[in-house]
Amino acid sequence: MEHISRRRLLATAGTGTGLTALGAGCLDQSAETGPDEATDTDEPDGADEPDETSASDRPPLERWVPASGSAELGFQYRDLATVRAYEEHLQSDVVAAIPSLPRGERGEIVEQLVDGESAVDSVLRFGSADAVGNVVVSGSFDSDSVDVDLESAAGEFGVFERDGTSVAVSEETVVVSDADGADIDAILAAGVEGTDRRVDADVTFATTADQVAQATFVQGEHDRRDETDASWVGVANAWSIGSETTTHSIVAVYDDADTVSEFETQIPATFDDEAIEIDGTVGVATRTVPTDDYEYRNRFADRGTQPAPPQAGVTIESDASSRTVTVTYVSRSGADRLEIRDESGNSDEMTEVGETTTFEYEAGASGELTVVGVRGETKAVVAAHSYSF
Numbered sequence: 001m002e003h004i005s006r007r008r009l010l011a012t013a014g015t016g017t018g019l020t021a022l023g024a025g026c027l028d029q030s031a032e033t034g035p036d037e038a039t040d041t042d043e044p045d046g047a048d049e050p051d052e053t054s055a056s057d058r059p060p061l062e063r064w065v066p067a068s069g070s071a072e073l074g075f076q077y078r079d080l081a082t083v084r085a086y087e088e089h090l091q092s093d094v095v096a097a098i099p100s101l102p103r104g105e106r107g108e109i110v111e112q113l114v115d116g117e118s119a120v121d122s123v124l125r126f127g128s129a130d131a132v133g134n135v136v137v138s139g140s141f142d143s144d145s146v147d148v149d150l151e152s153a154a155g156e157f158g159v160f161e162r163d164g165t166s167v168a169v170s171e172e173t174v175v176v177s178d179a180d181g182a183d184i185d186a187i188l189a190a191g192v193e194g195t196d197r198r199v200d201a202d203v204t205f206a207t208t209a210d211q212v213a214q215a216t217f218v219q220g221e222h223d224r225r226d227e228t229d230a231s232w233v234g235v236a237n238a239w240s241i242g243s244e245t246t247t248h249s250i251v252a253v254y255d256d257a258d259t260v261s262e263f264e265t266q267i268p269a270t271f272d273d274e275a276i277e278i279d280g281t282v283g284v285a286t287r288t289v290p291t292d293d294y295e296y297r298n299r300f301a302d303r304g305t306q307p308a309p310p311q312a313g314v315t316i317e318s319d320a321s322s323r324t325v326t327v328t329y330v331s332r333s334g335a336d337r338l339e340i341r342d343e344s345g346n347s348d349e350m351t352e353v354g355e356t357t358t359f360e361y362e363a364g365a366s367g368e369l370t371v372v373g374v375r376g377e378t379k380a381v382v383a384a385h386s387y388s389f
Contacts (some may be wrong), residue, residue: 159302
Protein backbone atom coordinates (compact mmCIF):
# COMPACT_ATOMS: atom_id res chain seq x y z
CA MET A 1 0.00 0.00 0.00
CA GLU A 2 1.44 3.36 -0.97
CA HIS A 3 1.73 5.63 2.06
CA ILE A 4 0.89 9.16 0.96
CA SER A 5 -0.97 12.10 2.43
CA ARG A 6 -4.66 11.63 3.03
CA ARG A 7 -7.01 13.70 0.91
CA ARG A 8 -10.10 15.64 1.88
CA LEU A 9 -11.86 18.38 0.01
CA LEU A 10 -10.66 21.83 0.97
CA ALA A 11 -14.21 23.09 0.92
CA THR A 12 -15.13 20.62 3.64
CA ALA A 13 -12.02 20.96 5.78
CA GLY A 14 -12.01 24.74 5.63
CA THR A 15 -15.56 25.47 6.73
CA GLY A 16 -15.49 28.21 9.33
CA THR A 17 -11.70 28.16 9.60
CA GLY A 18 -10.71 31.13 7.49
CA LEU A 19 -9.43 28.83 4.75
CA THR A 20 -11.55 30.61 2.19
CA ALA A 21 -9.38 33.65 2.83
CA LEU A 22 -6.57 31.81 1.09
CA GLY A 23 -8.80 31.78 -1.95
CA ALA A 24 -9.57 29.24 -4.60
CA GLY A 25 -8.96 31.80 -7.32
CA CYS A 26 -5.78 30.30 -8.71
CA LEU A 27 -6.89 26.76 -8.00
CA ASP A 28 -9.89 27.30 -10.24
CA GLN A 29 -7.73 28.21 -13.22
CA SER A 30 -5.99 26.03 -15.74
CA ALA A 31 -2.23 25.60 -15.74
CA GLU A 32 -1.92 27.92 -18.72
CA THR A 33 -4.05 30.71 -17.28
CA GLY A 34 -2.65 33.55 -15.19
CA PRO A 35 -4.38 34.90 -12.08
CA ASP A 36 -5.75 37.93 -13.91
CA GLU A 37 -6.81 36.06 -17.05
CA ALA A 38 -10.17 34.43 -17.75
CA THR A 39 -10.63 30.91 -19.05
CA ASP A 40 -12.58 30.27 -22.23
CA THR A 41 -15.32 28.55 -20.26
CA ASP A 42 -15.70 31.08 -17.47
CA GLU A 43 -14.98 34.58 -18.66
CA PRO A 44 -16.14 37.26 -16.21
CA ASP A 45 -17.89 40.40 -17.37
CA GLY A 46 -15.47 43.19 -18.18
CA ALA A 47 -12.50 40.84 -18.57
CA ASP A 48 -10.93 43.17 -21.11
CA GLU A 49 -11.31 46.23 -18.91
CA PRO A 50 -8.35 47.54 -16.88
CA ASP A 51 -8.08 46.65 -13.20
CA GLU A 52 -9.63 49.50 -11.24
CA THR A 53 -8.46 48.18 -7.85
CA SER A 54 -6.69 50.96 -5.99
CA ALA A 55 -3.21 50.35 -4.66
CA SER A 56 -4.39 50.58 -1.05
CA ASP A 57 -6.96 47.81 -1.62
CA ARG A 58 -4.35 45.26 -2.70
CA PRO A 59 -2.79 42.85 -0.18
CA PRO A 60 0.70 44.08 0.82
CA LEU A 61 2.59 41.23 -0.87
CA GLU A 62 0.90 41.97 -4.19
CA ARG A 63 1.12 45.72 -3.79
CA TRP A 64 4.66 46.49 -2.67
CA VAL A 65 7.04 43.93 -4.23
CA PRO A 66 8.55 45.40 -7.42
CA ALA A 67 9.60 43.43 -10.48
CA SER A 68 13.15 44.68 -10.00
CA GLY A 69 15.34 43.61 -7.11
CA SER A 70 16.30 40.09 -6.10
CA ALA A 71 15.34 37.36 -8.56
CA GLU A 72 15.49 34.76 -5.77
CA LEU A 73 12.93 36.23 -3.42
CA GLY A 74 12.16 35.61 0.22
CA PHE A 75 9.09 37.18 1.81
CA GLN A 76 7.56 37.34 5.29
CA TYR A 77 4.39 39.00 6.56
CA ARG A 78 2.47 39.40 9.80
CA ASP A 79 -0.91 41.07 10.21
CA LEU A 80 -0.87 42.62 13.67
CA ALA A 81 -4.31 44.20 13.30
CA THR A 82 -5.81 40.71 12.99
CA VAL A 83 -3.79 39.53 15.99
CA ARG A 84 -5.25 42.36 18.08
CA ALA A 85 -8.76 41.57 16.82
CA TYR A 86 -8.48 37.97 18.08
CA GLU A 87 -6.22 38.66 21.04
CA GLU A 88 -8.78 37.46 23.59
CA HIS A 89 -8.91 34.06 21.84
CA LEU A 90 -5.12 33.56 21.84
CA GLN A 91 -2.95 32.51 24.75
CA SER A 92 -1.39 35.52 26.47
CA ASP A 93 2.16 34.20 26.01
CA VAL A 94 1.46 33.74 22.28
CA VAL A 95 0.40 37.37 21.93
CA ALA A 96 3.50 38.48 23.84
CA ALA A 97 5.76 36.42 21.56
CA ILE A 98 4.59 38.06 18.31
CA PRO A 99 6.98 40.90 17.36
CA SER A 100 5.35 44.27 16.71
CA LEU A 101 8.36 45.78 14.95
CA PRO A 102 10.90 44.57 12.38
CA ARG A 103 14.18 43.17 13.65
CA GLY A 104 17.46 45.03 14.01
CA GLU A 105 18.24 48.46 12.58
CA ARG A 106 15.06 48.53 10.50
CA GLY A 107 13.03 48.14 13.66
CA GLU A 108 14.92 50.99 15.31
CA ILE A 109 14.08 53.26 12.39
CA VAL A 110 10.39 52.33 12.46
CA GLU A 111 10.26 52.70 16.24
CA GLN A 112 11.44 56.30 15.90
CA LEU A 113 8.59 57.08 13.52
CA VAL A 114 5.71 55.16 15.11
CA ASP A 115 3.57 56.36 18.01
CA GLY A 116 3.80 53.22 20.15
CA GLU A 117 3.98 49.58 19.01
CA SER A 118 0.17 49.29 18.99
CA ALA A 119 0.13 51.78 16.10
CA VAL A 120 1.73 49.16 13.79
CA ASP A 121 -0.87 47.25 11.77
CA SER A 122 1.33 44.99 9.63
CA VAL A 123 4.94 44.19 8.75
CA LEU A 124 6.05 42.95 5.31
CA ARG A 125 9.64 41.95 4.59
CA PHE A 126 10.98 40.89 1.21
CA GLY A 127 14.24 40.74 -0.71
CA SER A 128 16.99 38.26 -1.37
CA ALA A 129 16.16 34.95 0.27
CA ASP A 130 19.14 35.27 2.62
CA ALA A 131 18.74 38.85 3.83
CA VAL A 132 15.16 39.98 3.11
CA GLY A 133 16.40 43.57 2.91
CA ASN A 134 13.17 45.53 2.37
CA VAL A 135 10.56 46.35 5.01
CA VAL A 136 7.10 47.87 4.53
CA VAL A 137 5.24 48.69 7.74
CA SER A 138 1.66 49.96 7.83
CA GLY A 139 0.12 51.86 10.73
CA SER A 140 0.25 55.41 12.04
CA PHE A 141 3.50 57.41 11.75
CA ASP A 142 4.87 60.87 12.40
CA SER A 143 7.49 62.13 9.94
CA ASP A 144 8.14 65.18 12.16
CA SER A 145 10.14 62.93 14.47
CA VAL A 146 12.86 62.66 11.82
CA ASP A 147 15.78 65.00 12.52
CA VAL A 148 16.64 65.52 8.82
CA ASP A 149 14.93 67.21 5.89
CA LEU A 150 12.73 64.92 3.79
CA GLU A 151 12.80 64.83 0.01
CA SER A 152 9.44 64.59 -1.74
CA ALA A 153 8.70 61.23 -3.35
CA ALA A 154 5.73 59.37 -4.82
CA GLY A 155 2.35 60.15 -3.32
CA GLU A 156 2.58 61.64 0.15
CA PHE A 157 5.92 60.03 0.97
CA GLY A 158 9.02 61.83 2.12
CA VAL A 159 12.42 60.13 1.79
CA PHE A 160 15.62 60.36 3.83
CA GLU A 161 18.87 58.39 4.14
CA ARG A 162 20.37 56.92 7.29
CA ASP A 163 23.66 55.00 7.38
CA GLY A 164 23.26 53.77 3.80
CA THR A 165 19.61 52.83 4.29
CA SER A 166 16.80 54.56 2.38
CA VAL A 167 13.61 55.34 4.28
CA ALA A 168 10.29 56.59 2.91
CA VAL A 169 7.57 57.69 5.33
CA SER A 170 3.95 58.82 5.06
CA GLU A 171 1.23 59.07 7.70
CA GLU A 172 0.22 55.43 7.10
CA THR A 173 3.34 53.62 5.83
CA VAL A 174 7.09 53.34 6.37
CA VAL A 175 9.30 51.73 3.71
CA VAL A 176 12.90 50.79 4.53
CA SER A 177 15.40 49.56 1.93
CA ASP A 178 19.05 48.79 2.61
CA ALA A 179 21.84 48.08 0.14
CA ASP A 180 20.65 44.49 -0.30
CA GLY A 181 17.12 45.49 -1.19
CA ALA A 182 15.28 46.84 -4.18
CA ASP A 183 15.62 50.53 -4.96
CA ILE A 184 13.32 52.67 -2.80
CA ASP A 185 11.89 54.40 -5.88
CA ALA A 186 10.99 51.01 -7.41
CA ILE A 187 9.17 49.97 -4.24
CA LEU A 188 7.23 53.25 -4.13
CA ALA A 189 6.40 52.96 -7.83
CA ALA A 190 4.91 49.52 -7.19
CA GLY A 191 3.11 50.41 -3.97
CA VAL A 192 1.89 53.92 -4.77
CA GLU A 193 1.68 54.14 -8.56
CA GLY A 194 0.97 50.46 -9.23
CA THR A 195 3.70 50.09 -11.85
CA ASP A 196 6.32 47.37 -12.42
CA ARG A 197 4.98 44.99 -9.80
CA ARG A 198 6.32 41.45 -9.55
CA VAL A 199 2.76 40.06 -9.57
CA ASP A 200 2.28 41.59 -13.01
CA ALA A 201 5.64 40.41 -14.34
CA ASP A 202 5.61 36.80 -13.07
CA VAL A 203 2.47 34.66 -13.10
CA THR A 204 3.91 32.09 -10.67
CA PHE A 205 4.59 34.78 -8.07
CA ALA A 206 1.12 36.21 -8.67
CA THR A 207 -0.37 32.77 -8.06
CA THR A 208 1.65 32.28 -4.87
CA ALA A 209 0.74 35.72 -3.54
CA ASP A 210 -2.94 35.25 -4.32
CA GLN A 211 -3.13 32.02 -2.34
CA VAL A 212 -1.87 33.69 0.87
CA ALA A 213 -3.40 37.12 0.32
CA GLN A 214 -5.58 37.14 3.46
CA ALA A 215 -3.39 35.10 5.83
CA THR A 216 -2.32 36.47 9.21
CA PHE A 217 1.25 35.15 9.04
CA VAL A 218 3.16 34.24 5.87
CA GLN A 219 6.67 33.07 5.10
CA GLY A 220 7.61 32.08 1.58
CA GLU A 221 10.13 31.94 -1.22
CA HIS A 222 10.00 32.39 -4.96
CA ASP A 223 12.34 31.20 -7.71
CA ARG A 224 15.04 29.55 -5.57
CA ARG A 225 15.13 26.25 -7.48
CA ASP A 226 18.83 26.36 -8.39
CA GLU A 227 19.79 26.78 -4.74
CA THR A 228 17.39 24.32 -3.11
CA ASP A 229 17.00 21.57 -5.76
CA ALA A 230 13.27 22.08 -5.30
CA SER A 231 10.79 21.43 -8.08
CA TRP A 232 8.45 24.21 -6.98
CA VAL A 233 8.74 27.78 -8.23
CA GLY A 234 6.90 29.45 -5.35
CA VAL A 235 6.20 28.10 -1.87
CA ALA A 236 4.64 29.60 1.26
CA ASN A 237 3.59 28.68 4.78
CA ALA A 238 0.56 30.65 5.95
CA TRP A 239 -1.43 30.85 9.17
CA SER A 240 -4.94 32.33 9.20
CA ILE A 241 -6.25 33.14 12.68
CA GLY A 242 -9.96 33.04 13.46
CA SER A 243 -11.98 33.37 16.64
CA GLU A 244 -12.39 29.60 17.09
CA THR A 245 -9.95 27.88 14.74
CA THR A 246 -6.65 28.71 13.07
CA THR A 247 -5.69 27.26 9.69
CA HIS A 248 -2.14 26.38 8.66
CA SER A 249 -1.67 26.16 4.90
CA ILE A 250 1.27 25.12 2.76
CA VAL A 251 1.06 26.43 -0.80
CA ALA A 252 3.37 25.39 -3.63
CA VAL A 253 3.30 26.56 -7.24
CA TYR A 254 5.06 24.54 -9.94
CA ASP A 255 6.11 25.11 -13.54
CA ASP A 256 3.81 22.45 -14.94
CA ALA A 257 1.24 19.83 -14.00
CA ASP A 258 3.79 17.01 -14.24
CA THR A 259 5.91 18.25 -11.34
CA VAL A 260 2.99 19.34 -9.14
CA SER A 261 2.30 15.64 -8.51
CA GLU A 262 5.33 15.69 -6.17
CA PHE A 263 3.50 18.01 -3.77
CA GLU A 264 1.91 15.25 -1.70
CA THR A 265 5.28 13.66 -0.95
CA GLN A 266 6.76 16.99 0.18
CA ILE A 267 4.25 17.71 2.97
CA PRO A 268 5.88 17.46 6.43
CA ALA A 269 5.01 14.45 8.56
CA THR A 270 3.67 16.82 11.23
CA PHE A 271 0.56 17.36 9.10
CA ASP A 272 -1.53 14.68 10.80
CA ASP A 273 -4.93 15.85 9.53
CA GLU A 274 -3.99 17.61 6.35
CA ALA A 275 -6.37 18.30 3.50
CA ILE A 276 -4.68 18.37 0.11
CA GLU A 277 -5.89 19.78 -3.18
CA ILE A 278 -3.94 19.82 -6.41
CA ASP A 279 -5.29 21.76 -9.35
CA GLY A 280 -3.29 22.71 -12.41
CA THR A 281 0.13 23.79 -11.17
CA VAL A 282 -0.91 24.61 -7.59
CA GLY A 283 -0.85 22.40 -4.50
CA VAL A 284 -2.43 23.43 -1.18
CA ALA A 285 -2.32 21.45 2.08
CA THR A 286 -4.17 22.59 5.19
CA ARG A 287 -4.73 21.63 8.78
CA THR A 288 -6.67 23.38 11.53
CA VAL A 289 -6.12 23.79 15.26
CA PRO A 290 -8.24 25.49 17.92
CA THR A 291 -7.16 29.12 18.15
CA ASP A 292 -6.67 28.87 21.90
CA ASP A 293 -4.17 26.04 21.24
CA TYR A 294 -2.24 27.95 18.58
CA GLU A 295 1.47 28.42 19.32
CA TYR A 296 3.36 31.17 17.53
CA ARG A 297 6.58 30.14 15.85
CA ASN A 298 9.07 32.82 14.92
CA ARG A 299 8.89 32.48 11.16
CA PHE A 300 10.25 36.01 10.81
CA ALA A 301 13.74 35.49 12.17
CA ASP A 302 16.57 36.44 9.83
CA ARG A 303 17.60 33.56 7.62
CA GLY A 304 20.85 32.18 8.91
CA THR A 305 19.87 32.50 12.58
CA GLN A 306 17.08 29.95 12.14
CA PRO A 307 17.65 28.13 8.84
CA ALA A 308 14.85 26.16 7.26
CA PRO A 309 15.00 22.46 8.19
CA PRO A 310 16.01 19.91 5.55
CA GLN A 311 13.00 18.60 3.65
CA ALA A 312 12.46 15.72 1.24
CA GLY A 313 9.71 13.80 -0.49
CA VAL A 314 9.39 10.03 -0.11
CA THR A 315 6.88 7.29 -0.77
CA ILE A 316 6.54 4.34 1.62
CA GLU A 317 5.01 1.03 0.52
CA SER A 318 4.19 -1.98 2.71
CA ASP A 319 3.87 -5.48 1.23
CA ALA A 320 2.12 -7.90 3.58
CA SER A 321 2.86 -10.98 1.45
CA SER A 322 6.64 -10.46 1.52
CA ARG A 323 6.67 -8.67 4.90
CA THR A 324 8.66 -5.74 3.50
CA VAL A 325 8.55 -1.95 3.62
CA THR A 326 10.10 0.01 0.75
CA VAL A 327 11.05 3.69 0.93
CA THR A 328 11.61 5.61 -2.32
CA TYR A 329 13.46 8.95 -2.39
CA VAL A 330 11.24 11.17 -4.58
CA SER A 331 12.47 14.77 -4.14
CA ARG A 332 14.55 16.94 -1.85
CA SER A 333 14.84 20.51 -0.63
CA GLY A 334 17.91 21.31 1.43
CA ALA A 335 18.67 17.71 2.50
CA ASP A 336 22.14 16.19 2.05
CA ARG A 337 20.91 12.68 2.79
CA LEU A 338 18.07 10.67 4.30
CA GLU A 339 18.43 8.39 7.31
CA ILE A 340 15.90 5.55 7.50
CA ARG A 341 15.46 3.56 10.70
CA ASP A 342 12.79 1.52 12.44
CA GLU A 343 11.96 0.08 15.83
CA SER A 344 13.05 -3.40 14.70
CA GLY A 345 16.70 -2.34 14.48
CA ASN A 346 16.96 -1.74 10.72
CA SER A 347 18.72 1.37 9.39
CA ASP A 348 20.01 2.71 6.09
CA GLU A 349 20.85 5.94 4.24
CA MET A 350 19.95 7.39 0.84
CA THR A 351 21.75 10.30 -0.83
CA GLU A 352 20.25 10.51 -4.32
CA VAL A 353 16.72 11.08 -5.56
CA GLY A 354 15.45 7.86 -7.14
CA GLU A 355 17.10 5.51 -4.63
CA THR A 356 15.05 2.91 -2.74
CA THR A 357 15.53 1.13 0.57
CA THR A 358 13.69 -2.07 1.52
CA PHE A 359 13.50 -3.56 5.02
CA GLU A 360 12.42 -7.19 5.56
CA TYR A 361 10.58 -8.33 8.70
CA GLU A 362 9.78 -11.51 10.62
CA ALA A 363 6.19 -12.58 11.18
CA GLY A 364 4.71 -10.68 14.11
CA ALA A 365 7.03 -7.69 13.73
CA SER A 366 5.48 -4.27 14.36
CA GLY A 367 6.65 -0.75 15.03
CA GLU A 368 7.31 2.57 13.33
CA LEU A 369 9.69 3.44 10.51
CA THR A 370 11.06 6.99 10.43
CA VAL A 371 12.71 8.92 7.59
CA VAL A 372 14.95 11.79 8.71
CA GLY A 373 16.34 14.52 6.45
CA VAL A 374 19.90 15.57 7.28
CA ARG A 375 21.86 18.70 6.34
CA GLY A 376 25.13 19.13 8.21
CA GLU A 377 24.28 18.92 11.90
CA THR A 378 20.59 19.68 11.31
CA LYS A 379 18.04 16.86 11.24
CA ALA A 380 14.27 16.85 10.71
CA VAL A 381 11.71 14.04 10.44
CA VAL A 382 10.21 14.11 6.94
CA ALA A 383 8.03 10.97 7.08
CA ALA A 384 6.89 8.21 9.43
CA HIS A 385 5.13 4.90 8.78
CA SER A 386 3.66 2.26 11.10
CA TYR A 387 4.10 -1.40 10.12
CA SER A 388 2.66 -4.66 11.44
CA PHE A 389 3.11 -8.13 9.93
